[in-house]
Structure formats: C-alpha cells, structure tokens
Amino acid sequence: MAVRSVKTETARPLLALEQLHAQLQAVGEERYHHKHPFHLLMHEGKLTGGQLQAWALNRYYYQSIIPIKDSIILSRGPDSVFRRAWRKRVVDHDGDATSEGGIKRWIKLAEATGLDPGQVLAGQGILPATRFAVNEYLNIVRSRSLLEAVASSLTELFSTRLITLRVEKLRQHYRWLSGGLDYFEARLYQAPEDSQFALNYVYDHAKTRAEQELAIQALRDKCDILWAQLDALYFAYVEPGWPPPGAFRIEGR
Amino acid sequence: MAVRSVKTETARPLLALEQLHAQLQAVGEERYHHKHPFHLLMHEGKLTGGQLQAWALNRYYYQSIIPIKDSIILSRGPDSVFRRAWRKRVVDHDGDATSEGGIKRWIKLAEATGLDPGQVLAGQGILPATRFAVNEYLNIVRSRSLLEAVASSLTELFSTRLITLRVEKLRQHYRWLSGGLDYFEARLYQAPEDSQFALNYVYDHAKTRAEQELAIQALRDKCDILWAQLDALYFAYVEPGWPPPGAFRIEGR
Numbered sequence: 077m078a079v080r081s082v083k084t085e086t087a088r089p090l091l092a093l094e095q096l097h098a099q100l101q102a103v104g105e106e107r108y109h110h111k112h113p114f115h116l117l118m119h120e121g122k123l124t125g126g127q128l129q130a131w132a133l134n135r136y137y138y139q140s141i142i143p144i145k146d147s148i149i150l151s152r153g154p155d156s157v158f159r160r161a162w163r164k165r166v167v168d169h170d171g172d173a174t175s176e177g178g179i180k181r182w183i184k185l186a187e188a189t190g191l192d193p194g195q196v197l198a199g200q201g202i203l204p205a206t207r208f209a210v211n212e213y214l215n216i217v218r219s220r221s222l223l224e225a226v227a228s229s230l231t232e233l234f235s236t237r238l239i240t241l242r243v244e245k246l247r248q249h250y251r252w253l254s255g256g257l258d259y260f261e262a263r264l265y266q267a268p269e270d271s272q273f274a275l276n277y278v279y280d281h282a283k284t285r286a287e288q289e290l291a292i293q294a295l296r297d298k299c300d301i302l303w304a305q306l307d308a309l310y311f312a313y314v315e316p317g318w319p320p321p322g323a324f325r326i327e328g329r
Numbered sequence: 330m331a332v333r334s335v336k337t338e339t340a341r342p343l344l345a346l347e348q349l350h351a352q353l354q355a356v357g358e359e360r361y362h363h364k365h366p367f368h369l370l371m372h373e374g375k376l377t378g379g380q381l382q383a384w385a386l387n388r389y390y391y392q393s394i395i396p397i398k399d400s401i402i403l404s405r406g407p408d409s410v411f412r413r414a415w416r417k418r419v420v421d422h423d424g425d426a427t428s429e430g431g432i433k434r435w436i437k438l439a440e441a442t443g444l445d446p447g448q449v450l451a452g453q454g455i456l457p458a459t460r461f462a463v464n465e466y467l468n469i470v471r472s473r474s475l476l477e478a479v480a481s482s483l484t485e486l487f488s489t490r491l492i493t494l495r496v497e498k499l500r501q502h503y504r505w506l507s508g509g510l511d512y513f514e515a516r517l518y519q520a521p522e523d524s525q526f527a528l529n530y531v532y533d534h535a536k537t538r539a540e541q542e543l544a545i546q547a548l549r550d551k552c553d554i555l556w557a558q559l560d561a562l563y564f565a566y567v568e569p570g571w572p573p574p575g576a577f578r579i580e581g582r
Contacts, residue, residue, distance in 0.1 A: 107574045204553035205560060208461040215464055296575075300457035303573050307458060308557075311564040320556050321360045322549075 088285045096279070099292055104234040107299035110241075114306040114314065119241060121249025123314075125190065126326030128250065130313045132186040133324055134206040134305065136196050139182040139259075141210050143169040148217045149225050161273050168266050178266075181259035188256025201324030205308035209301045216297060220290075223281050227291035228298040230278070232271035239263055341538045349532070352545055357487040360552035363494075367559040367567065372494060374502025376567075378443065379579030381503065383566045385439040386577055387459040387558065389449050392435040392512075394463055396422040401470045402478050414526050421519050431519075434512035441509025454577030458561035462554045469550060473543075476534045480544035481551040483531070485524035492516055 153159040171177025217225040312319040406412040424430025470478040565572040
C-alpha cells in the first residue's frame with residue numbers, strides 16, 4: 077500500500093556502482109534521523125529523564141521486531157550462502173550461548189533510564205504511532221522484492237557515525253545512563269559488516285535502472301520509518317507534548 | 330505485531346449485550362478522534378486553507394484504502410448473507426452506474442480546498458505517518474480474526490455525530506468548501522446501516538468474554554489509527570509545524 081512516485085525507468089541508463097552508492101548516501105543525508113530535532117535535543121543534553129524513558133520504551137518496540145524482520149528476510153533467502161550471512165543478524169539481536177544479544181541489551185538501557193523491564197517487555201504504553209511505523213517495516217520485508225527488503229536495511233550505512241556521536245553525548249550529558257550503553261557498543265562492530273553485505277547484494281542484484289530505483293526507494297521508506305518514530309515522540313513528549321489516550325505518561329506531568 | 334495488554338479472560342463472565350455496548354461506547358468516548366485538537370481547531374474555524382489542504386490530502390490515503398480493507402473482509406466472509414451485506418461498503422466507496430462513490434467525492438472535497446486532483450490521486454506528499462497508520466488498518470483486517478476485523482469498523486457508531494457537527498462547522502467557517510461536502514452528506518445515511526450490521530455481528534459472534542475483549546481491543550486499535558493520523562497532521566502543519574523530508578509543504582511557509 078505504499079504510495080510511490082517511482083516511474084518506470086526503462087528509458088534511463090543503469091547507474092554505475094559509484095553513482096548508485098552516491099544516491100544511497102544522498103538519501104541518508106536528506107532523510108536519515110541523525111538530523112531529527114529529537115536527536116538534536118538528546119545530543120545537547122536537553123532531554124529530561126522522562127523523555128529518555130519515553131524514547132527507550134518506544135524504541136524497544138523497534139528493537140524487538142528487528143530479529144522478526146530479519147527472520148522474514150531469512151525465510152526468503154535464496155541459498156545457504158545468503159542465509160548464513162543474514163542469520164548473523166538474528167543471532168546478534170536474540171543472542172546465543174556466548175552473548176546476551178541486542179534485545180536484552182536494550183532492556184538494560186531502558187532499565188538504566190528507570191523503567192520497569194516488565195513494562196518494557198510488554199510494550200505497555202508505547203505510542204500507537206510507533207507500532208504503526210515499525211509494523212510497516214514488516215510489511216515492506218514481507219511484501220516487496222527481496223532486493224528491496226535487503227535495501228531497506230541500508231540505514232546501517234549511516235548508523236555508525238550516529239551511534240558514535242550518541243554514545244559520546246549520552247556519556248557526557250547523562251552519566252547515570254553509562255551502564256546501559258552496551259547495545260550501542262555492540263552495534264559499532266556489528267553494523268558495518270552487515271551493511272557491507274547488504275550493499276554488495278544490492279550492487280549485484282539491481283540489474284536494471286528500475287530495480288536500482290526500487291532499492292533507493294526502499295531505503296527512503298526505511299528512513300521515513302525511523303523519522304516518524306521520532307516525530308511521534310517529539311509530539312507526545314516534547315512539543316506540544318500530547319501523548320494519545322492510553323500512552324505512557326511522564327511522571328510528574 | 331500489536332502489543333496488547335489483554336489477558337486471558339476465561340475467569341471473567343460474559344458481558345450482557347448492554348454491557349458490551351456500553352464498553353464499546355466508552356472506547357469511543359475516550360479514544361475516538363472527535364476530541365482531537367486538530368478537529369477542535371477545524372470546528373472553531375481556526376485551520377488555514379493550507380492546513381485544510383494537508384488534511385484533505387492525507388485523509389485521501391485513508392479513504393482510498395477503505396474499499397481495499399472492505400474487500401479483504403469480503404474475501405473472509407463466511408457466506409453470501411454476510412458478503413452481500415458487506416459488499417455494500419465497497420459499492421459505497423467505489424461507486425456504481427448510479428453513484429460516483431465516496432473516493433470520487435473525497436477527491437472533489439480535496440479539489441475544493443485548492444489541491445490538484447492528480448496530486449491527490451498519486452498520494453504525492455502524504456505524510457509517511459499517514460501511510461503507516463492506515464496500512465495498519467489493512468494489517469488488522471488481514472491478520473486478526475474476522476470478528477476483530479468487523480469490530481474494527483465500529484468507529485462508525487460514533488461518526489454520525491462527528492460528521493453532522495463537521496458539516497455544520499465547515500459550512501459556517503469555510504464557505505468556499507461548501508461545494509465539496511457530498512462525501513459527508515452520503516456518509517450520514519450510509520454509516521448507520523453499516524454499523525448496525527457490524528454491531529449485530531459482534532453481538533452474535535463474540536461468544537466468550539475473551540472474544541468480547543478482543544472485539545473491544547480492535548475498536549480501541551482502530552481509534553488509535555484515526556487519532557495518530559491527526560497527531561501527524563498537527564505535528565507537521567500546526568505545532569511545531571515540521572513536515573518530514575519529502576512531505577507536502579503549505580504554500581507560502
């Protein structure tokens with residue numbers, strides 16, 4: 077049900093890999109959530125503890141579906157080589173005998189903000205808009221081509237820089253959160269390998285200009301999913317500060 | 330992927346129909362979008378022409394998927410009696426030889442706000458948050474029980490009062506829109522019949538307390554879908570007034 081303005085591109089020439097790479101980077105520059113006002117407040121240390129709780133609670137819903145969306149992609153993988161590479165992502169988030177995994181690490185971050193982990197796990201009080209945006213990620217990896225499903229993960233091309241900055245700023249402004257930052261530390265070495273595999277997959281499998289445009293659009297749509305989550309947080313908890321009926325309320329407000 | 334707090338209700342007694350009805354009404358009172366600040370501004374005549382354009386453009390996406398969601402329910406209908414009753418909804422929105430249908434009427438409303446109908450049809454510039462919320466409606470009618478899919482339509486129990494007020498207020502404050510209100514006029518006689526059928530279906534098919542609670546939750550979730558659309562409009566076009574990258578911009582801003 078995505079409304080897309082992508083037109084048939086048969087008349088336009090295939091992009092060289094450097095051009096395709098440049099266009100993917102340009103999508104990130106324009107739409108990735110590193111520029112979102114909610115993140116800017118966070119990095120300036122201007123979010124209250126309650127606002128950080130709202131962020132950690134809502135973002136947990138996103139974290140919790142990542143291994144589900146990766147399992148859907150896994151189920152669509154064409155061969156063992158692809159599936160072995162992609163399986164790493166499920167392990168990274170769900171953990172194994174030697175590692176607790178990203179979901180557990182996010183719970184620890186949420187606890188460090190003062191939330192009850194039971195509430196976080198149950199998703200109690202998350203914004204409906206968070207659910208809608210995140211569920212759209214599942215819609216995309218289920219209903220579009222595998223190429224587009226893979227391309228939608230390419231926000232990882234931009235995440236290392238943002239996470240590096242965020243960890244520095246959270247340590248600086250919110251020292252009491254320092255014990256909860258394992259999630260981000262792990263992503264700093266996990267994401268680059270993942271994004272390189274996905275990028276190579278897109279390079280190899282977008283064989284027409286139309287397919288290249290679909291891959292670029294999938295990345296744009298994924299950026300919109302991240303951006304919309306922060307819009308909803310900002311609206312509910314910063315300005316005008318109106319959480320919808322039934323959503324988490326910041327204590328003392 | 331809905332996070333729900335509904336617990337197993339086997340220990341609790343079945344609600345009498347009047348109690349069930351009262352609970353459904355209470356959901357509407359708490360969560361239906363008649364109380365949303367964006368609607369309050371509209372009814373006070375405080376929305377600008379550009380803000381009304383943003384509303385008509387985004388709401389068109391909702392209108393455009395209604396016959397799709399009703400076709401999904403149609404495809405799940407158990408028998409001809411159900412499908413004949415439900416088919417009316419698809420006709421109401423897509424039209425037939427004698428009636429242009431609700432989608433066409435909404436386009437006329439959008440045109441009355443000054444939008445180009447081609448842009449509206451293409452969904453150009455609609456907010457990603459609109460798409461995500463509306464697509465969730467499709468997720469619900471596809472993935473939950475038929476009982477829940479039907480129950481999610483019960484916002485129609487509350488729409489007549491809201492539409493009656495809206496038509497009066499739009500005529501009063503935005504006289505230049507008067508030629509575009511056919512959509513609402515038609516809904517005033519279409520919706521009550523539809524909601525009566527759906528309500529009777531829920532009465533007949535929610536045979537356990539757990540099923541009754543699922544039906545109530547589906548209505549709650551549907552209210553959240555409507556509410557989230559107005560939150561996104563308010564955030565992008567009223568306060569703080571930050572449309573996300575690529576979205577419709579109000580002229581002169």
